[in-house]
Amino acid sequence: MDQRVSLITLCVDDMEASAAFYEALGWKRVESQDGVVAFDLIGQTLGLYTKAGMAEELGIPLESIGGFSGVTLAHNLRTKEEVAPLLERAEKAGGRILKPAQDVFWGGYHGYFADIDGHVWEIAHNPFSPLGPNGEFQWNGVK
Structure with missing residues (x-):
């Protein structure tokens, strides 16, 4: 495995509200498939994905996603x-x-x-x- 992180995904409650938050900080969205909001960074991408979507993808209960992860x-x-x-x-x-x-x-x-x-x-x-x-x-x- 190369010593790098390619994509950081944040699970969010409301994708559009979360995207608007990062846009208010001055970040620009890049084109991406439906269900994902992406912001290209220097050598990485920050992705926003719904908590419900991530729970479904991982096959875990929605309640398992949330809170400060450390x-x-x-x-x-x-x-x-x-x-x-x-x-x-x-x-x-x-x-x-x-x-x-x-x-x-x-x-x-x-x-x-x-x-x-x-x-x-x-x-x-x-x-x-x-x-x-x-x-x-x-x-x-x-x-």
């Missing part, structure tokens, strides 16, 4: 000053701030929000991992 998604920014405004934008779009922007013990700056379906996002600036020219992230910085 997984967070992170969006890193080039500067510390970009973190709080993006958290505010998420809140205005309907997200819930879980942790406001603040300094972190390891030298970075971050905050957390939950999207309208409860998926947790970290918005961060990591001065030890500068982003590449197209926003690419690598743990110790793009070389």
